[in-house]
Amino acid sequence: MGDLIGRLRDGLPEDAVLTDPDVMRSYATDMASFCAAGAPGAVVLPRTVEQVQHVMRTATALRVPVVPQGARTGLSGAANALDGCIVLSLVKMDRIVEIDPVDRVAVVEPGVVNADLSRAVAEQGLYYPPDPSSWEQCTIGGNIGTASGGLCCVKYGVTAEYVLGLDVVLADGRLLKTGRRTAKGVAGYDLTRLFVGSEGSLGVIVRAVLALRPEPPQQLALAAEFPSVAAACEAVCRIMRRGHAPSLLELMDGTTVRAVNSMARMGLPESTEALLLAAFDTPDPGPDLAAVAELCREAGATEVVPAEDAAESDLLLQARRMSLPALETLRPATMIDDVCVPRSRLAEMLDGTAAVAERHGLTIGVCAHAGDGNTHPVVCFDPADPDEARRARESFDEIMALGLKLGGTITGEHGVGLLKKEWLAKELGPVALEMQRGIKQVFDPLGLLNPGKVLDA
Known part of the structure; x- marks a missing residue:
């Protein structure tokens, strides 16, 4: 270990290499429960591409595993230390290198916080749409790593x-440039897409070229209350079937509403069993909101409340962004699933999840x-209660199995990491696994x- 620390410090500033055990422990995990984590040999905080290359060359020379990390807001254990x-x-x-309003691209380093980029491009009348619930903390590199x-x-x-293009430091320290900054381009295999969602298992992203859009008008939202999640899901189907293009269409079940x-x-x-939030960012969202309100009533909504202005809309969206933190207050720990199914099977997914909760005697x-x-x-669940922890893990697996049965996927956006590897x-x-x-x-x-993440050897 002394050889590792010495070689790292040969090419890095003194404050870039952390070795204090208590400090390193704070870098050991992301936000996933039920995922094992080890004690790092060193934590390195580079500031330049060359410093990342030095780290990877050192790791290759000494055969030391490397776990790339962003803000550790991930929910699959992908950033957990070994x-x-x-x-x-x-x-x-964390530098925003460039914002180009003509080409409509931003060039950023991986540590740029999502919300900071969004605000910076908005100052030039542009818009970066991806907005995870943790957008005030999560980084662009982490967003790309987990897709x-x-x-x-x-x-x-x-x-x-x-993601139009990437600079990636490979395992041996070489720098790979993928993609482009042009609006179109099909030269060779799409290596850029290969790195998106790879969770740091193929290379270390050190720069990204991101596409931007013109900033849309301020969105207006409505909230619709339903007596069941099935009725809310029927409203979703009606909205999409009629060809509406909401900028947001979010659902919270009764447990989540009460937790918030x-x-x-x-x-x-x-009293509601499901709250559906819909928003439009068109120049005149009124007709769309009125049409969606009527579709919600036809599907069984007991009340539909449109926001009066942008401030009320933001309040509704803030409630949705608080869903996960609020649910985390109900018990000492949570396991957050991320199953995506065809919209037409959404009601079956939610009803099936409720049945899993009842069967295992858990709050989900x-x-x-x-x-x-x-x-x-x-x-x-309470991880200190062995039986409750067992039931939590079993329910988590049953929910994933249900998603696959309904033609879905085990992860829509959180990634595989350790949590869903099997x-x-x-x-x-x-065949796909072999490829x-x-x-x-x-x-x-x-x-x-990032050995042991995503794929088994």
């Missing part, structure tokens, strides 16, 4: 659709990006980059 590894935290590489989504995906799509009220006194309707709240079928069942094989099948392992071997032949 015993003796180098934790490579990229949060100090994250957000509340506006139903209209604007996910992170992968906005308990934590923040938001004044949401406690669900918030969902209903417009794209991405559900987030949150299993609340389920990846069930979703992909043996993915082959790709890993090409980029990381020594298996040093």
